[in-house]
Amino acid sequence: MADKMPAIMKTKPAYGAELVEVDVPKPGPGEVLIKVLATSICGTDLHIYEWNEWAQSRIKTPQIMGHEVAGEVIEVGPGVDTLEVGDYISAETHIVCGKCYACRHNRYHVCQNTKIFGVDMDGVFAEYAIVPAQNAWKNPKDMPPEYAALQEPLGNAVDTVLAGPIAGMSTLITGAGPLGLLGIAVAKASGAYPVIVSEPSEFRRELAKKVGADYVINPFEEDPVKAVMDITDGAGVEVFLEFSGAPKALEQGLAATTPGGRVSLLGLFPRDVTVDFNNLIIFKALEIHGITGRHLWETWYTVSSLIQSGRLNLDPVITHKYRGFEKFEEAFELMRAGKTGKVVFFPHKG
Numbered sequence: 001m002a003d004k005m006p007a008i009m010k011t012k013p014a015y016g017a018e019l020v021e022v023d024v025p026k027p028g029p030g031e032v033l034i035k036v037l038a039t040s041i042c043g044t045d046l047h048i049y050e051w052n053e054w055a056q057s058r059i060k061t062p063q064i065m066g067h068e069v070a071g072e073v074i075e076v077g078p079g080v081d082t083l084e085v086g087d088y089i090s091a092e093t094h095i096v097c098g099k100c101y102a103c104r105h106n107r108y109h110v111c112q113n114t115k116i117f118g119v120d121m122d123g124v125f126a127e128y129a130i131v132p133a134q135n136a137w138k139n140p141k142d143m144p145p146e147y148a149a150l151q152e153p154l155g156n157a158v159d160t161v162l163a164g165p166i167a168g169m170s171t172l173i174t175g176a177g178p179l180g181l182l183g184i185a186v187a188k189a190s191g192a193y194p195v196i197v198s199e200p201s202e203f204r205r206e207l208a209k210k211v212g213a214d215y216v217i218n219p220f221e222e223d224p225v226k227a228v229m230d231i232t233d234g235a236g237v238e239v240f241l242e243f244s245g246a247p248k249a250l251e252q253g254l255a256a257t258t259p260g261g262r263v264s265l266l267g268l269f270p271r272d273v274t275v276d277f278n279n280l281i282i283f284k285a286l287e288i289h290g291i292t293g294r295h296l297w298e299t300w301y302t303v304s305s306l307i308q309s310g311r312l313n314l315d316p317v318i319t320h321k322y323r324g325f326e327k328f329e330e331a332f333e334l335m336r337a338g339k340t341g342k343v344v345f346f347p348h349k350g
């Protein structure tokens with residue numbers, strides 16, 4: 001193995017990133033070194049690339065980007081007894097403290113001291129990467145690396161879709177970005193019907209149909225609430241899953257949900273939102289969930305089983321695959337323009 005490797009690094013506090021040569025890291029106590037087999041771009045990576053306000057407040061440069069990953073363990077650091085060389089792993093990106101009030105209630109997904117790799121420390125957009133052993137998830141050997149890398153965002157989608165009953169239930173999904181597309185795949189695999197998707201981008205509406213949406217709506221051209229009422233004979237949907245982060249989509253989704261229905265919110269809003277709580281939530285007795293991260297480790301078991309079941313239609317979600325990182329700028333710009341589903345890099349050319 002070479003001493004140096006290519007990595008996509010946020011080198012300075014400004015727009016963009018650079019492909020640089022860096023030393024292959026050594027695993028410290030409690031860590032393993034992996035050969036990165038597949039790594040995918042998350043919306044958070046885009047925010048870091050664009051250097052938005054959130055990134056400016058959180059990211060310390062220089063830092064290797066990326067956190068969605070599948071790889072093979074090639075070196076084990078001191079004190080690691082749960083993994084060995086040759087293990088095929090993915091990684092939970094939230095490094096939790098295990099000591100805070102939330103952790104001690106087994107609510108690791110809301111640990112108040114969470115650190116995230118690729119955000120608070122070097123990430124995985126490189127040929128090799130360090131993963132804390134406590135964050136490793138062992139994969140079955142026959143799981144394709146691109147699916148294995150997607151398990152982290154799939155976990156977000158699983159926690160959103162499966163926060164309540166879904167089989168046989170009418171479902172509205174707002175936003176068919178990468179996360180919403182994964183949500184459609186999970187909803188369909190779990191027996192939701194009909195799955196109605198509201199998404200302004202034609203490209204992404206087409207992807208939503210390929211993943212299995214039963215109806216797609218352009219909310220900029222037709223009223224999604226009326227469309228949902230027409231499809232559900234005036235009842236509204238049983239389940240509303242918000243994947244867009246658009247304030248208007250939240251309001252429309254709440255209005256389109258049947259009284260007593262379930263609402264799960266994953267999308268992050270760019271600002272405080274105003275909603276008619278009395279009429280859209282309280283008098284409708286809606287059940288509302290905020291969704292963040294993944295339940296450790298229950299969500300990973302569900303995600304892995306769903307993939308192994310063969311019932312998740314993931315291939316249409318993965319729109320772009322790159323061997324090596326040379327074309328990373330093209331990948332980021334396509335994603336910024338909304339012209340992708342999930343983008344996956346395979347760092348090794350051989």
Ligand SMILES: NC(=O)c1ccc[n+]([C@@H]2O[C@H](COP(=O)([O-])OP(=O)(O)OC[C@H]3O[C@@H](n4cnc5c(N)ncnc54)[C@H](O)[C@@H]3O)[C@@H](O)[C@H]2O)c1
Nearest residue numbers: 043175176177178179198244245246249267268291292293
């Ligand atoms: N809570 C968490 O733990 C968590 C984790 C990951 C991502 N997220 C959030 O989930 C959301 C989805 O992530 P993504 O990567 O797919 O983002 P994305 O920005 O790629 O996708 C959002 C989609 O919503 C669509 N949209 C915009 N306005 C709309 C409207 N009025 N109605 C319906 N759709 C509309 C956009 O065209 C886009 O396709 C983001 O807000 C992201 O920040 C949250």
Ligand SMILES: C[C@@H](O)[C@H](N)C(=O)O
Nearest residue numbers: 042044093116156293
């Ligand atoms: C880091 C963030 O992008 C990640 N996908 C999460 O679940 O928190």
Ligand SMILES: [Zn+2]
Nearest residue numbers: 042043044067
């Ligand atoms: Zn992410």
Ligand SMILES: [Zn+2]
Nearest residue numbers: 097100103111
């Ligand atoms: Zn904690």
